[in-house]
Amino acid sequence: SCSCTVVSKQPLASKMAGADSDDSLYPIAVLIDELRNEDVQLRLNSIKKLSTIALALGVERTRTELLPFLTDTIYDEDEVLLALAEQLGNFTMLVGGPEYVHCLLPPLESLATVEETVVRDKAVESLRKISHEHSPVDLEVHFEPLVKRLASGDWFTSRTSACGLFSVCYPRVSSTVKAEIRQHFRTLCSDDTPMVRRAAASKLGEFAKVLELEYVKSDIISLFTALASDEQDSVRLLAVEAGVSIATLLPQEDLEALVMPTLRQAAEDKSWRVRYMVADKFSDLQKAVGPEITKNDLVPAFQNLLKDCEAEVRAAAANKVKEFCENLPEDSRETIIMTHILPCVKELVSDTNQHVKSALASVIMGLSTILGKDNTIEHLLPLFLAQLKDECPEVRLNIISNLDCVNEVIGIRQLSQSLLPAIVELAEDAKWRVRLAIIEYMPLLAGQLGVEFFDEKLNSLCMAWLVDHVYAIREAATCNLMKLVEKFGAEWAQNTIVPKVLGMANDPNYLHRMTTLFCINALSEVCGQEITTKHMLPVVFKMSNDQVANVRFNVAKSLQKIGPVLDSNCLQTEVKPVLEKLASDQDMDVKYFAQEAISVLSLA
């Protein structure tokens, strides 16, 4: 229907109307029967193809027959209603273009009042979408009255939906109507039910953005203050985010008087949920209020959040440490960090709660770039080392995963002594997900620590993972080998890992033997033709006689995989006979994969 937009309205409408003549084939009753089918699934399918039905009816009958039907029969399963709410958001062209778009309002209005949140939200989304397609006149004549009706509805659902519609019509209506809209919004902010106040609080920031500055100061501030001291913490916490938006709208000189008292109060709210929200939005808040207020107000507030009695809040604040420090005004950044933030951070390193420590560990390394080499060595390094020895594997992992930041500033050697025991311990952790996570950092670590350190200390770990009892670890270990070879080169591979990998081909455990094949699959390309042909291929051939069928069909798969690395002579004279033999294996799967390899490698 996007092509429709290029066409001017008139010919399109007449074109659609003209095509109506052959619609006697589809009396509306037949189509409506489909929408009324007893089976929910069929009904749902029909609703999802509502545009097809509308197109079959033409714009006129869609407006006069289909939409009234939809409006009247809006009692259905929520899933059907959700699909309907979504469809109607894209229906403008199907009812005849923007000049008729208001026909879509009645069904959407009903949908915006249903109980189920998902349906309501979708209806509001569609209403917001089609609001832009209304002319300013239609907006005042049709859309705004709908918003008003919703805003004064009996049941909380309609009032909740109204909250999301004010901001889309406000900018395009006359000043009288604007005044009414502001009044309705004000009323909903002090609604009797907390559900509506929550909806209003969550849209306060958005609404403030479309208001004229004078009304932001006169209206929005008082609403913000009231919502931020609501009796329910679920309302107060939503006001925090609105506060951030409002702060970005006001000139610097008004912030102190209009917003800061409320935000200060939120940072010390008696409910941890509100304080959590403040911590969570701290970086946005910091950007919104600017450097001066940050220095005077936010620094102490942030210190308090880092020392909060509730672990949830401390963890949220700890997550923001790096971002907060980064965004501090440059002239005083180092002093503030060293005298105010770092002491709190030091305490968090030995926090009683592991989520707090792990949140800190995920950002703490970032401080080294901000503080520079000397401070990092003197103040941060001891913290890194302490976290590397933490009892919680997640904390250690988070430190290890961010090593690159430190590497840039002080080089990784400073840490390597403590790093090794931490890595070894994680490598042998009882939880396979922890082992998996550390494997993923191996290539990075190898790059930073260098080949000598790796060969000496880490190589044996990488090989041990190949025989882990969890498949996901063996698989990751295989992939890890490939990445290591990419880093250290084929020669290194040939000397250090290929012999070990090939040695496993003689293992009594068939799973170990299969690991050899998986490694060959991964390594053949990075190792190149020579190593593959000379060292790996003979082993693969030998395994084609394995007594376990799974090994044999994996031989076929491996040959298919490494075929492209080999030269054509080798393929014809050596690979082909082996595959042909496997293709006449007694096992069905071996046959299948051998035939597949033959056809992929074009050896038939």
Added chain:
Amino acid sequence: IAEKVDGFPRRSMRRARQRRSHSSSQFRYQSSQVELTPLPLLKDAPVAELHDLFCKKLQQCCVLFDFLDCVADLKGKEIKRAALNELVESVATSRGVLIEPLYPEAIKMISVNIFRTLPPSENPEFDPEEDEPALEASWPHLQLVYEFFLRFLESPDFQPSLAKRYVDQKFVLQLLELFDSEDPREREYLKTILHRVYGKLLGLRAYIRKQINNIFLRFIYETERFNGVAELLEILGSIINGFALPLKSEHKQFLVRVLIPLHTAKSLSIFHAQLAYCVVQFMEKDATVTEHIIRGLLRYWPKTCTQKEVMFLGEIEEILDVIEPSQFIRVQEPLFKQIAACISSPHFQVAERALYFWNNEYILSLIEENCQVILPLVFGTLYRVSKEHWNQTIISLIYNVLKTFMEMNSKLFDELTASYKVEKQKEVKKERERAELWRNLEDLQERRLQSLTEASRNQKNLQERENTTKSQSETSAANTT
């Protein structure tokens, strides 16, 4: 043996279930800790000083202690515990203690101790059915405070007219918020206390109902988390019992817009018994709500969760147990379509639960009275499932049901058996027609879109041609000048 299967030793990774955890949000905002000194015993006080001493003890009990640190200030904790014990004892046994000036002091002591923001759940995926709840660490004191509050409310000296000044809307709201406590011991106390408050302070009743509504609506549509739903429903069960007739529209609205949608909750199993009780209470009060209830349940019928489906069937049976025959007729059609759908469920517990309805004598009598309507609704399903179900028990249950129907109305039964094949063929034909309709519709859509694209292309060409002629004429015009 396991090693032979996959070649690797299996190491058991399962750890013992997490031990019970304690959390507390009690000890939070006290800047300076007051040292407590023991006061004389209440029972030793001369009558003239009794009230004064009672008041001092109440004030003493406003001091909060850190229970997460179990060795901190043991002396103070013991003094407070003893004082609370005395207060409980005194208010429970002696008459004439509760005089007017004590009300604000008592309510203040209770507020300071019990009202707090509940701590975040230590286990964010806390599952009340599986996990051990986190217990309130300060329970040794908190329990006594609750006990005191309860005795206070139950005391024969208790005067609602005095209490209502202090036990106000704000107080009740905070009390309701505490129902979210993970600690079942606390919720148990709260349940009894709220019930007493509802019973004694008539002015708060409407407010309490409204706030419970809000809690439920938030639970249903916003958070799906609230630990005290079962307790609140239990209180409501007895409140509904006391509703006057005819039911006010507020109460009907509560049934239709709150209680019925509560069935959609994921954690239904935790409070289903209490919820079903409330629903049946409503029906027994006023039979005309039956249709709302049954249609509501059918609307929210679980689609994928068989465990919930069994619960719904259980509730339907409870409802049918007390349904009035005139109401039954109004809902039998949609209801038995759903029951038929349950019978054909591949989950045998669902099918079995539905088939058990035929063991219920009252339900059976309702079915018999309306056999003409019900049998055609379920016959096809019974016939088909009796041939296809994988579970032997279900098949034999279905045979019994078919036999019952045969005895009820053998003529209708024979007719339906005879027309079964024809009906099946009709359905297949209808299905073919539907497919045909949609194929045609989609063809039509294709043609329409094509012609629209063409129209727009023509339009564009036309415009371009116009533009070129225009610009040509402009250039020629420019040339002439």
